Amino acid sequence: MREKMVLYFPESVVEHPLTYSLIKDFNLMVNILKANINPKMEGRIVAEISGDKDDFRAGLDFLHSRGVKTLPLEQEIIWVEERCTHCGACSVICPAGALVMERPAMLVHFDGEKCIICEHCITACPSRAMEVRY
Amino acid sequence: MIKRTYAEINEKIRAGKAVVVTAEEVISMVEERGIEETASHVDVVTTGTFGPMCSSGAFLNLGHPKPRMRMSKIYLNGVEAYAGIAAVDAYLGATQIPETDPANKSYPGHFSYGGGHVIEDLVAGKEVLLDASSYGTDCYPRKSYEKAVTLDDMPYAVLYNTRNAYQNYNVGVNLSERTLYTYMGILKPNLGNANYSTSGQLSPLLNDPCYRTLGLGTKIFLGGGVGYISWFGTQHSPEAPRGENGVPTSPAGTLAVIGDLKQMSRKWLRGVSLLGYGASLMVGLGIPIPILDEEILKYTAVADEDILVPVVDYSQSYPQGLGEVLERVSFAQLRSGRITLGDKTVPTASLSSYAGARQIAGTLKEWIQKGEFFLTEPVFTLPLTNEGVDYKRSVGGELL
Ligand code: SF4
Ligand code: SF4
Numbered sequence: 001m002r003e004k005m006v007l008y009f010p011e012s013v014v015e016h017p018l019t020y021s022l023i024k025d026f027n028l029m030v031n032i033l034k035a036n037i038n039p040k041m042e043g044r045i046v047a048e049i050s051g052d053k054d055d056f057r058a059g060l061d062f063l064h065s066r067g068v069k070t071l072p073l074e075q076e077i078i079w080v081e082e083r084c085t086h087c088g089a090c091s092v093i094c095p096a097g098a099l100v101m102e103r104p105a106m107l108v109h110f111d112g113e114k115c116i117i118c119e120h121c122i123t124a125c126p127s128r129a130m131e132v133r134y
Numbered sequence: 135m136i137k138r139t140y141a142e143i144n145e146k147i148r149a150g151k152a153v154v155v156t157a158e159e160v161i162s163m164v165e166e167r168g169i170e171e172t173a174s175h176v177d178v179v180t181t182g183t184f185g186p187m188c189s190s191g192a193f194l195n196l197g198h199p200k201p202r203m204r205m206s207k208i209y210l211n212g213v214e215a216y217a218g219i220a221a222v223d224a225y226l227g228a229t230q231i232p233e234t235d236p237a238n239k240s241y242p243g244h245f246s247y248g249g250g251h252v253i254e255d256l257v258a259g260k261e262v263l264l265d266a267s268s269y270g271t272d273c274y275p276r277k278s279y280e281k282a283v284t285l286d287d288m289p290y291a292v293l294y295n296t297r298n299a300y301q302n303y304n305v306g307v308n309l310s311e312r313t314l315y316t317y318m319g320i321l322k323p324n325l326g327n328a329n330y331s332t333s334g335q336l337s338p339l340l341n342d343p344c345y346r347t348l349g350l351g352t353k354i355f356l357g358g359g360v361g362y363i364s365w366f367g368t369q370h371s372p373e374a375p376r377g378e379n380g381v382p383t384s385p386a387g388t389l390a391v392i393g394d395l396k397q398m399s400r401k402w403l404r405g406v407s408l409l410g411y412g413a414s415l416m417v418g419l420g421i422p423i424p425i426l427d428e429e430i431l432k433y434t435a436v437a438d439e440d441i442l443v444p445v446v447d448y449s450q451s452y453p454q455g456l457g458e459v460l461e462r463v464s465f466a467q468l469r470s471g472r473i474t475l476g477d478k479t480v481p482t483a484s485l486s487s488y489a490g491a492r493q494i495a496g497t498l499k500e501w502i503q504k505g506e507f508f509l510t511e512p513v514f515t516l517p518l519t520n521e522g523v524d525y526k527r528s529v530g531g532e533l534l
Contacts, residue, residue, distance in 0.1 A: 085184065085404060085416060085487040089319050091471075092327035092483040101471060106488040123244055124320055126186060126406035126485065127416070 002050035004033070008069040008116060009043035018066060019045070026059035027051055036114070038096040044116040046073060076133050077117055079110035083129035093124040136173045136428055140511040143177045143424050147508055152177045154422075154502045156495040157336045157434055164435040173431035178502055178509065181338040181434075182355070182420035182494030185331045185486025186406050188317070189297035189368060190415045191227040192253055192395050195290035196264060196283070198222055203276035205266040210252045212263075221274055225294075226252060228405075228415035238410060242315040248413020251405030253293075256285040257357070258400040291395040293357055293403075297367035299419050301339030301387035302374075302443060305330045305468065307460065307480065310449035315410020319485050321448055328445065328473055328482045333491035334438045334465035338421035339387050341434045343380040345372070347423055349512025354391065355420035355498045358402035360507070361393025363421075366516045366523065373520050380433060383442045383462055387516060391419065402494070416487075420494040422502060424509050438466035445475065 009018070014037060022028045028051035035045045049056065060070060079099075086108045088101040098114040099121060101107075121130040146152040153176050155163065160179050163172045194215065196205065208217040208224045212232040215224035230249035237243045255262055261282040270277045285291055306318030306329045314321040319329040334340065342348055352363040367388025374386035402418030425431045444459040451458040463473045468482050501507035517523045 086489040087185070087487045088484045089329070090483075092322070092329075092481045093320060101483075103469075103471065106469075106492070123242075123407075123409045126319070126408055126414075127404055128246070128407060 001053050001056050002048065004046070004048045004073040006071045006073055006075070006117060007045045007047060007063065008071075008118075009045070010067045011041040013066050013068065014041055014043045016066070018063060018068065019047075021062065022049070022059045026055045026062065028055055028059050038114070038116060040095050042095065042116060071117060075117060077112065077115050077119070077121070078131045078133050080129045080131055083127050084108060085127050085129075087126065090121045090125050090130065093120050095120065136170070136425075138177065138424065138426050140424060140509055144508045146177055147502055147505055150503075150505055152502060154178045154180060154499045156492070156499055157181045157341050158492065158495070160431070160434050161335060161437050164431070169428055169432050169435070172435075173425055173428040176425050176431065179341065179423045179425060179431075179434040180420060180495045180498040180502070181336055181341045181423065182418070182491040182498065183299055183333040183337050183486060184402065184418045184490030184494060185333070185416060186317075186408070186414045187295065187298045187417040188229050188414050190293070190295035190417055191225055191249060193290075193292045193294050194224050194226055194288055196222045196224065196266070197287065197289050199276060199279050199281070201276045202274045203266065203279055204268050204271055204274035205279070206269060207267045209265040210262045211247070211255065213247070213249050213252050215249075217266075228253065229412050231413055242410025244409065245407045245411070245413045248405065248407070250413050250415030253395075253415055254400055254403055254405040256291070257395060257398050257403050259284060259286075285396060292392060293361065293395045293398060294364070294392050295417065296390045297369060297388045298391050298417055299338050299367075299389045300332075300385055301337075301343070302382045302441070303330070303332055303385050304446040304452070305443050305463065305482075306448045306452070307445055307475070308449050309447045314448055315408075316448050317408055317411045317414075318448060319483065320409060325475060325478050325480050328468070328475070328480045329485060330443060330468050330482060331485040332443070332465065333486060333488055334441050334469060335436055336488070336491040336495055338419065339389070340381055340436055340441055342421075342423050342430065343376070343382065343433055343436075344518055345387060345516035346430055346433075347426065347512070347515070348389070348421065349515035351510050351513045352421065353507070353510040354422075355418070355494055356391055356393040356398065357395070357418055358399030359393055359397035361391050362510075363389050363512070364392040365390040370516065370523055371520075372516070372518045372523065377440070377442060379436060379440055381436060381441055384444050384459070418490060418494050420498040422498055422507070422509055438469055439464050441465040443468060445473075
């Protein structure tokens with residue numbers, strides 16, 4: 001089977017070669033599409049993983065056991081600009097620097113590339129301008 | 135000495151000759167030209183603020199169904215509106231939540247929908263479900279009523295907020311080890327962030343700090359339409375400490391405001407959900423300040439650097455009512471994105487929208503320039519002493 005997904009690495013495992021294990025121990029093909037580490041040292045990898053069905057399951061179980069969160073890529077965080085009041089309350093909540101107050105315009109900017117889909121902003125935004133879409 | 139009257143300013147507005155600038159623009163004008171020259175040139179300075187303001191709500195007249203009904207319980211989209219006023223009148227408060235909301239039973243509660251959201255839906259023209267019940271009387275026999283209604287279906291609807299536009303307000307921080315969910319937003323442990331809610335140099339009550347032009351009947355921008363100051367707000371505390379520039383350094387004056395809900399807009403009345411705290415309403419409010427003399431102009435030239443805001447710990451001092459202020463920081467520091475507390479740099483965030491405040495001041499300026507909005511002279515100005523607030527209703531022997 002073949003699936004595109006987002007992998008979230010907590011700080012504790014960010015330096016472990018987990019993708020290498022996926023390839024070597026679980027016989028999976030890992031095609032990294034996007035990877036970044038935020039200032040809090042949490043990592044996010046968007047990858048296409050393919051291989052035998054059982055290997056695929058076992059590989060994911062292995063990742064989960066190491067504290068890695070996996071989500072299907074279809075899940076995205078959307079900034080509903082029309083609902084955003086540009087208050088900036090989210091800017092101190094977002095751990096990835098994806099929601100930033102731009103000065104001197106005092107307008108908030110959302111950078112989806114930096115978003116690690118932690119979902120903290122969903123309930124932190126008083127105007128509910130942030131949404132999860134699948 | 136420059137002297138102007140309200141009538142003279144309105145005459146200039148009528149003739150399309152009034153010079154109107156925003157509370158931001160006036161700062162650089164004064165820097166360049168000085169107080170005297172700017173005062174002789176400028177007639178009106180406009181201000182604005184757009185933030186969550188509790189103590190907001192609306193008086194709604196729901197109209198009579200047939201047969202008639204004396205509604206004793208009223209729900210709009212599941213949110214109760216207080217019905218103990220008359221047969222079909224109700225007051226819908228911004229912070230009311232549905233009885234079915236689990237609130238903080240699942241901490242921190244989400245408070246996704248409340249009175250503020252109902253008000254937003256109404257001004258957005260959406261249908262809301264009216265669910266009313268009654269015990270029935272000879273003159274009002276009907277006992278229950280359920281109908282999808284819009285704001286247009288209501289014969290009368292008036293926004294009436296008893297405390298808005300707080301003159302200076304606390305910066306919330308958290309000295310404890312756990313995250314706090316407050317009306318000042320999410321406060322991360324160990325001084326993780328500092329949250330404020332004011333528009334600083336654009337803020338209405340910081341531009342006329344001694345209320346020389348603000349009082350009963352002052353015409354204002356309210357919720358995207360026109361409103362009026364209807365009284366001083368609850369908790370109006372004019373004797374809070376002030377700097378030499380007259381600007382309070384603690385929460386001080388407040389406004390009660392009123393306006394026809396039907397001419398307001400969803401853009402400037404927004405239901406908000408404060409995680410772990412509750413629901414509220416974000417209100418857009420702007421006040422034009424007539425430059426009657428140089429002193430008033432000088433007040434309006436207040437800049438972010440001149441406004442000192444108290445930093446308060448919301449883990450101990452605020453909830454326990456200890457009244458301790460950790461430090462005072464300037465609004466300029468707050469708006470820069472970080473403040474220094476002791477030896478720690480703390481990121482700041484706002485709950486009110488500076489961009490929104492700026493837009494409101496700009497809109498009000500445009501209305502006046504176009505001759506669509508005139509200034510009103512207040513019947514009396516807001517009390518500047520506790521004597522005036524003290525419910526003796528008199529200032530200098532005159533009954534208010
Ligand atoms: S908290 Fe919500 S409304 Fe405020 S700036 Fe962020 S996204 Fe916009
Ligand atoms: S989900 Fe929200 S808070 Fe989390 S990284 Fe993305 S934008 Fe930031």
